[in-house]
Amino acid sequence: MGTAKISGVRLAGLASAIPRTVQTVAEAFPVFGEAATQKISESTGVRQRHVVPPGVCTSDLCLAAAERLLEELNWGRGSVDGLIFVSQTPDYVLPATSCALHGRLQLAKECAAFDLNLGCSGYVYGLWVATQLISGGSLCRVLLLVGDTISRITSPRDRSVALLFGDAGTATALERAEGSPPLSFSLGTDGNGQDHLVVPAGGFRQPCTEASARRTVREDGNIRSDEDLYMNGAEIFTFTLREVPPLLKSVLGTAGWDVSEVDAFIMHQANRFMLEYLAKRMRLPSEKVVVALENRGNTSSASVPLAMTDALAGRLRQESLRLVLAGFGVGFSWAAVALTCGPMVMPELVLVDAPVASTHGEVA
Amino acid sequence: MTKKEFLVLFEEIVEEPPGTLTGSEKLREQLVGWNSLAVISFLALVDEHFGITLSPRAIAECKTVNDLIGLLNGKVTD
Numbered sequence A: 001m002g003t004a005k006i007s008g009v010r011l012a013g014l015a016s017a018i019p020r021t022v023q024t025v026a027e028a029f030p031v032f033g034e035a036a037t038q039k040i041s042e043s044t045g046v047r048q049r050h051v052v053p054p055g056v057c058t059s060d061l062c063l064a065a066a067e068r069l070l071e072e073l074n075w076g077r078g079s080v081d082g083l084i085f086v087s088q089t090p091d092y093v094l095p096a097t098s099c100a101l102h103g104r105l106q107l108a109k110e111c112a113a114f115d116l117n118l119g120c121s122g123y124v125y126g127l128w129v130a131t132q133l134i135s136g137g138s139l140c141r142v143l144l145l146v147g148d149t150i151s152r153i154t155s156p157r158d159r160s161v162a163l164l165f166g167d168a169g170t171a172t173a174l175e176r177a178e179g180s181p182p183l184s185f186s187l188g189t190d191g192n193g194q195d196h197l198v199v200p201a202g203g204f205r206q207p208c209t210e211a212s213a214r215r216t217v218r219e220d221g222n223i224r225s226d227e228d229l230y231m232n233g234a235e236i237f238t239f240t241l242r243e244v245p246p247l248l249k250s251v252l253g254t255a256g257w258d259v260s261e262v263d264a265f266i267m268h269q270a271n272r273f274m275l276e277y278l279a280k281r282m283r284l285p286s287e288k289v290v291v292a293l294e295n296r297g298n299t300s301s302a303s304v305p306l307a308m309t310d311a312l313a314g315r316l317r318q319e320s321l322r323l324v325l326a327g328f329g330v331g332f333s334w335a336a337v338a339l340t341c342g343p344m345v346m347p348e349l350v351l352v353d354a355p356v357a358s359t360h361g362e363v364a
Numbered sequence B: 001m002t003k004k005e006f007l008v009l010f011e012e013i014v015e016e017p018p019g020t021l022t023g024s025e026k027l028r029e030q031l032v033g034w035n036s037l038a039v040i041s042f043l044a045l046v047d048e049h050f051g052i053t054l055s056p057r058a059i060a061e062c063k064t065v066n067d068l069i070g071l072l073n074g075k076v077t078d
Helices: A025-032 A034-044 A058-073 A097-104 A122-135 A191-196 A233-255 A272-281 A300-318 B003-013 B036-050 B056-061 B065-070
Strands: A002-006 A009-019 A022-024 A048-050 A082-086 A112-116 A141-149 A167-176 A183-189 A264-267 A321-329 A333-341 A350-352
Touching (some): A002 A122, A002 A233, A009 A058, A009 A122, A009 A300, A025 A034, A034 B036, A058 A097, A058 A167, A082 A097, A097 A112, A122 A167, A122 A321, A122 A333, A141 A300, A167 A300, A183 A233, A233 A272, A233 A321, A233 A333, A233 B036, A233 B056, A264 A272, A264 A300, B003 B036, B003 B065, B036 B056
Parallel strands (some): A009 A350, A082 A141, A264 A321
Antiparallel strands (some): A002 A183, A009 A167, A022 A048, A141 A167, A183 A333
16 A cells, blocks of 8 residues: 655645535435335435536536635635646546636646546545645645536436435645644555446447447346446445555554544545444544535545535634545545644635636736 | 344345244345345445455355355354
């Protein structure tokens, strides 16, 4: 497992944005039946999700979060020298969405911008990359924009995914700060899991065709097309049992922390059953394990930062907290970080109505 | 654990009345509650009680409840 301990970087702020449109569990009763739907909702812990209306992309959500964050941080746009966009639902195949966002945010030309294509593990991978670039001397101030609109790639007639995923976009600001407490990372991959969480068609391995767009009944009884997300819950569950306990043990070891010294564990908000089982298995005090997906759903790469906004904003504005963040899933890919953050700027949750036009700001 | 104790736990997972299963039941044909959520609950049960991580593929190949018990390395006795 790749590990790292990085110093001299602080999280200056974190903002999250979600679409205003909500879908409740009740709306799925006609599709799957009330009893079956309630059972799924009980297991996943999701009662409602925020989903984008047509035309709204992940970048729009991230932009809204970034604008709010820059305003409350009072960062001049010209002072941002790194922009990283983490998502599996980009605007285009090319150009990189980070470049488009660079333009919409009116950042300076002396700014490195690139995309990072990861899902559940994406936020922590993004933190790892950003902190390395700052600590290594390349950059001073990074905007890490992380989000997904998975609702746009799921079939409403596939019960394994239709009730689970919500949309969100987040912005995290990182900057060079001597004397900041270290961040301890652990990262890993298992490519053997590639088929268990996949959108089969639409890339170059299997291009889109008329057939790939057709929704048909599959072996598991669900109805989806090859352009819809396929998820094998059982394989993913066994993967988490295998990899997540050693992952958390590793970062705690690198940080030199005991479980009792951690203020909160924020794991990827995949579903409540799995979060509660992992917490039990790893003997984590339940009051320290954040479960915040009831009204949000599983928001893929955004789930960890969104949970920080939903569950810890008040405390992070005022206190310094020892946190363990962990993302794991699609790939299979996994990453965790043990870090101390706060007090930091934590804007209120942003609600997005429509594609966001960039505001005119001065390049400081 | 005994087979009787195991069946009680299993009945809860597949939502069958306690004390009704014998082990010979066919999973897909006879147990309405044997769905994808039940498989995950079963994986958790086996992990928690026996410390075994079963393979979902091995589970998919099981036809009866007794077949599932057969995956447990003799940890469930009659």
